[in-house]
Amino acid sequence: MLEITADKLAFIIIRAREYDSGINAWAHSGQRKGTGVRSELHEFIANLNEDEQAALTAIMWIGRDSFDASELDEAMATARTKQTAPTEDYLMGEPRLADLLEAGMEALGISPEYEEDDLQHQV
Numbered sequence: 001m002l003e004i005t006a007d008k009l010a011f012i013i014i015r016a017r018e019y020d021s022g023i024n025a026w027a028h029s030g031q032r033k034g035t036g037v038r039s040e041l042h043e044f045i046a047n048l049n050e051d052e053q054a055a056l057t058a059i060m061w062i063g064r065d066s067f068d069a070s071e072l073d074e075a076m077a078t079a080r081t082k083q084t085a086p087t088e089d090y091l092m093g094e095p096r097l098a099d100l101l102e103a104g105m106e107a108l109g110i111s112p113e114y115e116e117d118d119l120q121h122q123v
Contacts, residue, residue: 002055004055006105009105015037015044016098020095041092045091059101060091060101061079062107063100063102064103
């Protein structure tokens, strides 16, 4: 069973894509806009509960082909027991986080495009 909601995954994908895509333009304050997106994403992942963080890591691993979709439970158990760094630091160190999460969602039969579109329409 997936321990994280699709809307949380969509939020993380959208923010990771913003951070990675070079939307890091200068804001009016002279700070890089990406710094705010990075902080927001980092804090959001840090505030997920342990089960949600394990699921998020497992989905990224499935998207990276480290695990097959049928091995979701094993991937989640591994994420819980093999954690050596804070989840937010580990995941944000992955250069293609948004792409890998989308691929993992697709492998699990969840439509990332639908969830992302739905979330963006709410904003």
